[in-house]
Amino acid sequence: xxxxxxxxxxxxxxRGERLLFKGMAFSVAAGELLLVQGGNGQGKTSLLRLLTGLxxxxxxEIRWGGSPIRKVQDDYHAAMYYLGHANGVKDDLNPVExxxxxxxxxxxxxxxxxxxxxxxxxxxxxxxxxxxxxLSFGQRRRVxxxxxxxxxxxxxxxxxxxxxxxxxxxxxxxxxxxxxxLAGGLAVATTxxxxxxxxxxxxxxxxxxxxxxxxx
Amino acid sequence: xxxxxxxVLRRDLTLAARRRGDWLIAQFFFVMVASLFPLGVGPEPxxxxxxxxxxxxxxxxxxxxxxxxxLFADDHxxxxxxxxxxxxxxxxxxxxxxxLAHWLIYGVPLLMIAPVxxxxxxxxxxxxxxxxxxxxxxTPILSLLGGIGAALTLGLRGxxxxxxxLILPLYIPALIFGAGAVDGVLAGTGPAAHLSLxxxxxxxxxxxxxxxxxxxxRVSME
Numbered sequence: 001x002x003x004x005x006x007x008x009x010x011x012x013x014x015r016g017e018r019l020l021f022k023g024m025a026f027s028v029a030a031g032e033l034l035l036v037q038g039g040n041g042q043g044k045t046s047l048l049r050l051l052t053g054l055x056x057x058x059x060x061e062i063r064w065g066g067s068p069i070r071k072v073q074d075d076y077h078a079a080m081y082y083l084g085h086a087n088g089v090k091d092d093l094n095p096v097e098x099x100x101x102x103x104x105x106x107x108x109x110x111x112x113x114x115x116x117x118x119x120x121x122x123x124x125x126x127x128x129x130x131x132x133x134x135l136s137f138g139q140r141r142r143v144x145x146x147x148x149x150x151x152x153x154x155x156x157x158x159x160x161x162x163x164x165x166x167x168x169x170x171x172x173x174x175x176x177x178x179x180x181x182l183a184g185g186l187a188v189a190t191t192x193x194x195x196x197x198x199x200x201x202x203x204x205x206x207x208x209x210x211x212x213x214x215x216x
Numbered sequence: 217x218x219x220x221x222x223x224v225l226r227r228d229l230t231l232a233a234r235r236r237g238d239w240l241i242a243q244f245f246f247v248m249v250a251s252l253f254p255l256g257v258g259p260e261p262x263x264x265x266x267x268x269x270x271x272x273x274x275x276x277x278x279x280x281x282x283x284x285x286x287l288f289a290d291d292h293x294x295x296x297x298x299x300x301x302x303x304x305x306x307x308x309x310x311x312x313x314x315x316l317a318h319w320l321i322y323g324v325p326l327l328m329i330a331p332v333x334x335x336x337x338x339x340x341x342x343x344x345x346x347x348x349x350x351x352x353x354x355t356p357i358l359s360l361l362g363g364i365g366a367a368l369t370l371g372l373r374g375x376x377x378x379x380x381x382l383i384l385p386l387y388i389p390a391l392i393f394g395a396g397a398v399d400g401v402l403a404g405t406g407p408a409a410h411l412s413l414x415x416x417x418x419x420x421x422x423x424x425x426x427x428x429x430x431x432x433x434r435v436s437m438e
Binding site: 052053054055056074075077078080081082084085086087088089090091092093097101102104105106107131 | 219220222223224226227230231234235293294295296298299300301302303304305310437438
C-alpha cells in the first residue's frame with residue numbers, strides 16, 4: 001500500500017472562460033481533514049470534482065500516494081468516496097436496496113446485516129422498507145451517508161455533507177468524521193457550518209478571494 | 217467484472233419493474249405508429265405487405281429512441297451516475313450493462329409484439345419469422361448506438377430532440393438491412409445476405425459502441 005497522501009500541485013481550474021483559481025497546492029495526510037471554505041461560486045465544488053477525477057484541471061496535478069490520479073485511477077477510485085450535492089439515492093428503491101445496488105456498482109459484495117445496522121445507526125430504522133421517494137430531504141441525505149460509511153473508503157470527499165441534516169445528525173456526522181480520521185482516514189470537506197472536531201488535525205483552505213468569517 | 221455487469225443489469229431491471237408506466241409507453245408507441253399506416257394508406261393487402269417490413273422497422277427505431285433519452289438522464293439527475301463513474305470498475309462495462317438492460321426492457325417486448333403487427337400488415341408466416349430474427353439482431357444495435365447519443369446529449373436542454381437527430385442517421389444501416397431481409401423473403405431473393413450484414417453490424421456495434429459511449433459519458437460529466 002503506498003503512502004496515503006493526497007497532494008495537489010500548482011492546480012488551476014477554469015469554468016468556461018473564467019479562471020476560478022490557480023497555483024493551488026496542498027497536501028492531506030492520513031488522519032487529516034481539509035476544510036475547504038469560500039463563498040458561493042468561488043470554486044469549492046469545482047475543486048472537489050477535480051479531486052475526484054470527474055473533471056480535468058486546467059493546469060497542475062493531483063497525486064494519490066505520489067502518483068498522478070489518472071495513472072492509478074482504479075486504485076484511487078477504490079480508495080475514495082465522493083458525496084456530492086446530489087445524493088445518488090434512487091427514489092423508487094428503499095434504503096436497503098439503495099445500499100445493495102450502491103455496493104454492487106462499486107464492485108463489492110453487499111452485507112445486508114451490516115447495511116441495516118448502518119441505517120439504524122443513522123436513525124433510519126423506521127424507514128427501512130419505505131421507498132426513498134417518501135423520505136424527507138434529510139432522511140435521503142442520511143441514506144447517502146450510510147452508503148458512504150459502507151463503502152469503507154480511505155479518502156472521503158464530502159461536498160456540503162451537513163446540508164439538510166438536523167442537529168442530531170450534524171453531531172453524528174461530526175462523530176463519524178472524527179472516527180474516520182482517528183482510524184487513519186483522510187477527508188476533504190466543504191461546509192458553511194461550524195464543525196466541532198476535537199483531537200483531529202484540521203487544515204483550512206480558502207478558495208477564491210471572498211473573505212468569510214472564521215468557522216469552528 | 218462479471219459481477220459488476222450483473223449488478224448494473226439487476227439494478228436497471230429492478231428500477232424498470234418499479235416504473236412500469238415508462239416501460240409501457242414505448243410499447244404502446246410502437247403499436248400506435250405501426251397501426252396508423254393501415255389507416256392512412258388504406259386496407260389493400262398487397263399494399264400493406266409491401267410497406268409492412270419498412271413501417272415496422274421504422275416504428276421500432278422510433279420507439280427505441282423514445283426511451284433512450286432516459287438511459288443515463290435519471291441517474292445523472294439524482295447523482296448516482298457520478299458514483300458509477302467513480303467506481304473502480306470500468307465505465308465500458310457500465311455502458312454495456314445499461315445498454316443490455318435497455319434492450320431487455322424495451323427491445324425484447326418489441327419482439328413479442330412485432331408478430332401480431334406483422335399479421336396486421338398481412339405478412340406471410342415466413343416473412344414474420346424473418347422479421348422477428350431481423351429485429352432480434354437489430355434491436356440490440358439500437359440500444360448500443362443509442363447509448364452513444366444518450367451519453368453525448370446528457371444534461372443538455374432539449375437533449376431528446378438532439379439525440380434523435382444524432383442517432384437516427386446511425387440507425388440507417390440497421391434499418392436498411394433489417395427491412396431488406398424481410399423484403400428479400402417477399403421478393404423471393406432470400407434474407408440471408410441482409411441478415412449476415414445485420415449480424416456483422418451488430419458485432420461491430422458491440423465492439424465499438426460501448427467505448428465511444430463511455431468516452432462521451434466522461435466528457436459530458438466534466
